[in-house]
Amino acid sequence: MTHPVLPTTELGTGGPLVGVQGLGCMGISEFYGPTDSDEARATLDAALEAGVTLFDTADMYGFGRNEEFVGPFVRANRDEVVIATKFAVERSEDDPTRRAIRNDPAYIRAAVDASLRRLGLDEIDLYYMHRRDPAVPLAESVGAMAELVEAGKVRHLGLSEVTGAELREAHAVHPIAAVQSEWSVFARDVERSAVPTAAELGVAFVPYSPLGRGFLTGAFQDAGKLVESDFRRTHPRYTGDNAVANGELLAPLREIARAHDATSAQVALAWVHQRAEVHGLTVVPIPGTRKRSRLAENTAAATLRLTAAELALLEPVADRVAGDRYPDMSTTSVGRE
Ligand SMILES: NC(=O)c1ccc[n+]([C@@H]2O[C@H](COP(=O)([O-])OP(=O)(O)OC[C@H]3O[C@@H](n4cnc5c(N)ncnc54)[C@H](OP(=O)(O)O)[C@@H]3O)[C@@H](O)[C@H]2O)c1
Numbered sequence: 095m096t097h098p099v100l101p102t103t104e105l106g107t108g109g110p111l112v113g114v115q116g117l118g119c120m121g122i123s124e125f126y127g128p129t130d131s132d133e134a135r136a137t138l139d140a141a142l143e144a145g146v147t148l149f150d151t152a153d154m155y156g157f158g159r160n161e162e163f164v165g166p167f168v169r170a171n172r173d174e175v176v177i178a179t180k181f182a183v184e185r186s187e188d189d190p191t192r193r194a195i196r197n198d199p200a201y202i203r204a205a206v207d208a209s210l211r212r213l214g215l216d217e218i219d220l221y222y223m224h225r226r227d228p229a230v231p232l233a234e235s236v237g238a239m240a241e242l243v244e245a246g247k248v249r250h251l252g253l254s255e256v257t258g259a260e261l262r263e264a265h266a267v268h269p270i271a272a273v274q275s276e277w278s279v280f281a282r283d284v285e286r287s288a289v290p291t292a293a294e295l296g297v298a299f300v301p302y303s304p305l306g307r308g309f310l311t312g313a314f315q316d317a318g319k320l321v322e323s324d325f326r327r328t329h330p331r332y333t334g335d336n337a338v339a340n341g342e343l344l345a346p347l348r349e350i351a352r353a354h355d356a357t358s359a360q361v362a363l364a365w366v367h368q369r370a371e372v373h374g375l376t377v378v379p380i381p382g383t384r385k386r387s388r389l390a391e392n393t394a395a396a397t398l399r400l401t402a403a404e405l406a407l408l409e410p411v412a413d414r415v416a417g418d419r420y421p422d423m424s425t426t427s428v429g430r431e
Contacts, residue, residue: 100145107296109271116148118382123156152180161212180224181205199238222252240268258287277301293375330417360395
């Protein structure tokens with residue numbers, strides 16, 4: 095069954111025109127177990143064919159290998175693809191779990207050049223600060239990012255895991271096209287300040303992990319049973335007793351999916367779009383997949399509309415979720431609001 099090409103939307107006031115659903119590329123290189131590279135490469139092509147134009151990577155995914163993987167695809171389709179990448183999370187292959195958050199201008203200037211080299215590009219379409227280091231004045235970091243725009247290395251700026259107040263402060267230094275933070279049926283803390291502020295400022299929202307890292311789809315029940323290299327084995331929401339309790343919260347998703355002859359993944363994606371309508375802002379979720387079949391399933395969600403009664407069934411879910419969004423919440427926006 096073929097589906098219509100996705101409609102497009104402006105990614106924030108003055109931002110690029112993109113398909114209303116993007117593609118998260120992270121899992122291709124790390125975090126979610128082994129990847130069939132040929133299938134992943136074919137998924138990128140299938141995404142573009144379906145009208146997905148926003149492709150999301152970061153310098154830290156696979157220690158730069160994710161940027162290297164998507165680079166040839168972006169170069170081959172340069173006029174159609176909007177490539178987003180990120181800086182700020184410094185890692186070392188010697189100790190893969192260690193993270194240092196870097197927002198200082200010298201680091202940003204070096205990071206963008208490294209990303210451009212790995213992608214094989216002259217310019218990045220959307221450059222995000224991946225995580226905030228509150229020790230560095232935000233105006234200094236965003237000022238350095240703005241200089242990259244002036245230098246022609248970056249077209250648009252974005253922020254990830256920021257509060258509403260941080261977004262407002264950054265936007266006063268240089269227009270911010272998009273905020274990328276976790277937003278799903280299970281993760282709604284952004285609706286407190288980041289989402290309303292983005293709506294007010296005309297900034298788009300790019301929900302990451304809109305499928306709850308796969309848990310909302312029913313693809314796995316207990317991340318503790320996933321392969322050794324899978325990051326979700328340490329995820330507080332998807333392991334142990336929390337996974338059992340949270341699994342019970344998926345019943346309404348399944349019920350709604352059945353009523354529409356759809357899947358839980360599609361219901362989860364339709365929910366994000368309809369919540370964005372309530373808040374009055376542009377939203378471009380970036381579900382991650384490495385498989386063409388799932389790509390087709392996810393993009394088909396663009397035509398699904400949930401009824402008011404169905405939205406009401408999903409309304410209480412997030413408040414009942416057991417466990418944090420990350421094993422270590424200290425680098426997220428939670429707690430800085
Ligand atoms: N800014 C940040 O801090 C941040 C943090 C996390 C992620 N991200 C970005 O956001 C993107 C998306 O988030 P995510 O990948 O963490 O989580 P997600 O999109 O919620 O879920 C991805 C997982 O769901 C599976 N999946 C996808 N579609 C499915 C379907 N229709 N049915 C069943 N399973 C399905 C994928 O497996 P397969 O690949 O095997 O299909 C993968 O394991 C990432 O790729 C990354 O670019 C950003």
